[in-house]
Amino acid sequence: MSKTRLVETFTKLVQIDSVSRNEGAIHAYLHELFSTMGLEVTEDNSKEATGLGGNNIIATYYGKTNQEPLFFSCHTDTVTPGVGIEVVEKEGVLYSKGDTILGADDKAGIAILIEAMQRIQEENIATGNIEIVLSPGEEIGLLGASALDMHLIEADYGYVLDSAFEVGRVTIASPTLFMYDVTITGKAAHAGLEPEKGVSCVSILAEALKSIPIGRLDEKTTTNIGVIQGGEATNIVMDKMLVKGEVRAIDPKRADQLVAQMQGAFEEAAEKFGGQVAINVKKMATGFHIGDEEPVMQLFIQSAEKLGYEVIREISGGGSDANIFNTGGKTCVNFSIGYDKIHTTEELVVIDEMEKAVNLVIELLQQAPAKADSGDE
Numbered sequence: 001m002s003k004t005r006l007v008e009t010f011t012k013l014v015q016i017d018s019v020s021r022n023e024g025a026i027h028a029y030l031h032e033l034f035s036t037m038g039l040e041v042t043e044d045n046s047k048e049a050t051g052l053g054g055n056n057i058i059a060t061y062y063g064k065t066n067q068e069p070l071f072f073s074c075h076t077d078t079v080t081p082g083v084g085i086e087v088v089e090k091e092g093v094l095y096s097k098g099d100t101i102l103g104a105d106d107k108a109g110i111a112i113l114i115e116a117m118q119r120i121q122e123e124n125i126a127t128g129n130i131e132i133v134l135s136p137g138e139e140i141g142l143l144g145a146s147a148l149d150m151h152l153i154e155a156d157y158g159y160v161l162d163s164a165f166e167v168g169r170v171t172i173a174s175p176t177l178f179m180y181d182v183t184i185t186g187k188a189a190h191a192g193l194e195p196e197k198g199v200s201c202v203s204i205l206a207e208a209l210k211s212i213p214i215g216r217l218d219e220k221t222t223t224n225i226g227v228i229q230g231g232e233a234t235n236i237v238m239d240k241m242l243v244k245g246e247v248r249a250i251d252p253k254r255a256d257q258l259v260a261q262m263q264g265a266f267e268e269a270a271e272k273f274g275g276q277v278a279i280n281v282k283k284m285a286t287g288f289h290i291g292d293e294e295p296v297m298q299l300f301i302q303s304a305e306k307l308g309y310e311v312i313r314e315i316s317g318g319g320s321d322a323n324i325f326n327t328g329g330k331t332c333v334n335f336s337i338g339y340d341k342i343h344t345t346e347e348l349v350v351i352d353e354m355e356k357a358v359n360l361v362i363e364l365l366q367q368a369p370a371k372a373d374s375g376d377e
Contacts (some may be wrong), residue, residue: 005118006354010094011107011109014085014103020051020077023136027054027076030110030134034059037117039132046147050137052077056148057134061117067128067368071158072361073145073321073331074109075138079343094349103347104339109161110134112337112354127365131155138321139161141284150328155332157296159364160322167356168309169336170300174316174323175220176247176255176287182266184230186275188239199275200229200235205241205267212262218249222317223258245375248317250287285319288326295369296331303363309356335360 018026027043032077035041040062054076063069079101082351086097096102113132137143140223163171184205189198205228218220223246230241247262249255263279270277290297304311314333325332338353 003050003351003355005196005244006111006115006358007089007094007351009114010104010108010354011087013110014087017083018077019080019082020137021051021053023053023076026177027057027134027136030059030076031057034132037121039117042152044147044149044152045134046144050143050147052136052144054136056136056144058083058152059132059134060154061120061130061132063127063129065126065128065133066371067365068371069129069131069155070365070368071131071133071155071327072113073133073135073158073325073332074106074113074162075135075144076101076106077136077139078105078107079139081345089121089167089351092351094351096345096347098345101343101345102339102347102349104347105342106138106162108337108339108349108354109357112161112357112361115358119358119362120224120365125362125366128368128371129154130365131158133158135321142204142319142324143322145324148324148328150330151176152327152329155330157294158325159296159300160320160325160332160334161337161361162320162322163314163316163334163336164340164342165336165338166362167336167353168304169312169314170297171316171320171322171334172291172297172313173220173250173289174285174287174319174334175250176252177284177319178247178255178259178281179284180245180247180259180262180279180281182243182245182280183278184243184266184270184275185277186237186239186241186273189237191235191237195237198239199273201238201241201275204266204269204273204275204277205243207272208265211265211268211357213258219351220315221254221258250289250315252287255287258263285323286327287325288332290326290331290333294331296333299364299367299369300333303360303367307356307359307363309360320371
């Protein structure tokens with residue numbers, strides 16, 4: 001494998017700006033690249049609904065063996081500041097110059113898949129069918145993958161390349177995520193002359209918080225209130241307040257219970273003080289938990305161990321496109337590809353880890369089991 005080529009591919013990808021909702025240029029580039037490599041490239045029509053800069057892309061390589069097909073997925077968008085990225089290499093590690101992110105999240109994953117496909121073709125490595133799924137809008141709510149029709153993917157299971165630290169780590173569980181906002185309505189009054197004639201939103205919030213746990217509740221559950229907005233002056237009893245929070249739990253039933261608890265707390269507090277609340281709850285992701293007995297993990301463990309990589313199972317507090325694939329019936333885990341300090345100007349990726357990830361992708365394809373006999377005569 002050409003380490004130089006891998007770095008050059010990555011550098012080219014991050015130099016194509018693709019901050020969320022502006023993925024058009026990178027999608028055009030990748031569509032053309034995979035077509036030139038001989039893959040069959042298709043796109044859905046999701047950008048009409050999502051408002052993103054591109055559709056979901058599926059690039060399919062038709063293999064020569066009877067092995068089960070596998071899919072591999074990366075997202076194409078980046079966070080800000082992500083315009084004008086310049087790559088600097090220091091002792092085998094890639095950084096940005098320091099005034100932007102690097103974009104290894106998730107263009108390191110895309111570069112790894114490109115290099116793996118180049119090696120498969122150049123070395124005539126026998127595989128089954130390979131599907132590369134590229135989704136926009138991951139960073140702003142998993143929007144692209146959420147709009148993807150999973151029937152467009154042949155494979156029953158696959159891998160997202162979008163996790164930090166050394167290759168061998170694999171995210172086997174990720175939480176159900178609810179985000180909510182609460183609009184509290186009280187009654188204004190002069191805070192110095194007649195506060196008793198008002199209904200304070202602060203009092204309602206304080207009462208509600210007595211019944212809303214905040215922080216890490218256990219190793220698989222967190223909640224948070226991150227935004228509180230309201231008030232116009234210190235001498236006015238606050239009559240409007242906006243509260244925004246979230247609930248994350250690996251156990252979906254636990255997540256549902258905590259959301260219901262939050263809703264009940266605000267409603268009871270508003271009733272006690274004579275105010276009102278309007279609560280809006282949105283489910284952003286459905287959690288998953290993949291055990292070692294699942295084929296996707298059996299294949300991962302077998303392939304990683306054959307390469308001498310230590311398998312480290314992780315439970316994530318965040319979401320990724322893997323949540324969406326699992327919800328859509330495509331069993332999926334998210335494995336690490338060597339990046340770190342994402343979403344900051346100190347973001348980095350280790351070249352040797354990217355190389356290890358290329359080897360892992362190829363090994364997964366080589367070790368993929370044969371298709372089950374359909375029983376047809």
